Amino acid sequence: MAKRIEVSGLHAYYGGTHAIEDISMTVEPRSVTAFIGPSGCGKSTFLRTLNRMHEVIPGARVEGKVMLDDDDLYAPSVDPVAVRRTVGMVFQRPNPFPTMSIYDNVAAGLKLNGVRRKSQLDDIVEDSLKGANLWEEVKDRLGKPGAGLSGGQQQRLCIARAIAVQPQVLLMDEPCSALDPISTLAIEDLIAKLKNQYTIVIVTHNMQQAARVSDRTAFFNIAGTGRPGKLIEIDDTSKIFTNPEQKATEDYITGRFG
């Protein structure tokens, strides 16, 4: 199920602003890749180019190439809607559909894909909630609104919603930044479990988290305000955190940044 992502020469713009510059990298299937770097260096922007969510912002555009195995995501014939069904996304702030029940939140993507049979929906909803380590907490109140859960539960609900459609890749943009340490650990455990099935990319500001959950780490940086963000280096996580090639990476992870 998991697929390899290969990015080459990627630039992203917001109107006239050049947000990220010339990024090339490979993300291996069934692994966790962490993106780290200072605020504003373009981690979220880059992540959103991987499922064509960047272009939903008015005036935003992308140049360069993103290959998902053998498919060019930005080929003219490719429908961005189809890309987003293959590459799932979890946002920084939990964003369950506020008017929907827990069940309907998880089933939303399935219904988009034409799954209608109740028994099949039931099964997948249960599996996804179990996959997101949320089933035990919500199995007795599936009909209640998703917005009534705690922040950490909502985030796991969003993960369940994303994995219910069995994407090839799961993108997570600071999924734990609004959560307490216990919920954070729950989600980190979940990531470790999910990586057996999915290609996972996670943006995080938390070095320990990157070190704990990821196999590979990419460090992004920005030369100055108004300049585009760049990929400085990507390597095995253990290497980045012990013996990075670049001085800037070492400065950042040891806290001597800026």
Added chain:
Amino acid sequence: MSTQSGVDAAVGARHRADTRRLSTGRTGDRIFAGAARGSGILVLAIMAAIAVFLIWKAIPALQDNKANFITSQDWNPNATPPKFGIAQLAFGTVMSAGLSLVMATPVAIAIALFIAYYSPRKIASGLGYVVDLLAAVPSIVYGLWGLRVLAPHMDGISRFLNDVLGWIPFFGGDSPGKNSIFTASVVLAIMILPIISSISREVFLQVPRANVEAALALGATRWEMIRLAVLPYGQSGVIGASMLGLGRAMGETIAVAMVLTFVPGINIHLLEDGGSTFAANIAKSFGEASPTGRGALIASGLVLFVITLVVNMAARAVVARRKEFV
């Protein structure tokens, strides 16, 4: 629990003390609070006074009435003895307003969605402006337009509807015409379209970006995104907007009075000429009414008020039932 609330109270008290000390405009605050409370009470007092005055005027007429005020279809308050009932007026009002709402709401929602999510951004604001402008057209203009422009064309449309939908009682009958409740409701639909559309548009534009992106990231097309994120979020706003429109349609006077030809008695065939509404009836007959006639009209106005109130409360109940999910 009790210690907790004790702590809360203490914190609250300290907080109040702090803000009081920090506040530079204590007199300003007090004046504002007084003014706000005063105008609130004033509004209620004026409304109560109006209600009392109207009821006061209506009671003598109701006492003289020789027919059943609720069920009678006659409206002869100036005769001796006076005989009048609101059945026909209530029927005409509810039918014309309800039908206009059925016609206007889908179109208004479609326009609002188009402006908010489909049209290019440059066109969107101009389009929104034009729709808002429609709301500013005086109702006499709509009345004239309905009478002179629309009604002559309604003959064919009415006959067509009569042929196709004649099996529904409301569209049945032998002589579809052009000065019918149906024509009136088309005019009303156009009149209430802008208000429903512009409020809906505002609500749709307020849908949080996070909800929209959640839907898009799941692989929703634009329409699916609207169904997943926009419509559920906007639902209560659209209901509220429709209720405003319905209120306007039920209270509309001159446009309806101009379009309808008066024929006594309830006619459930809405395509046939005839029918009347509370507001149109008041506008047409208040001038020549005897004192009893005026009382009767005022009583009918009170009934319209009650109907509007009930409709509003029903709408609120609908919205409140969904509250848990909003």
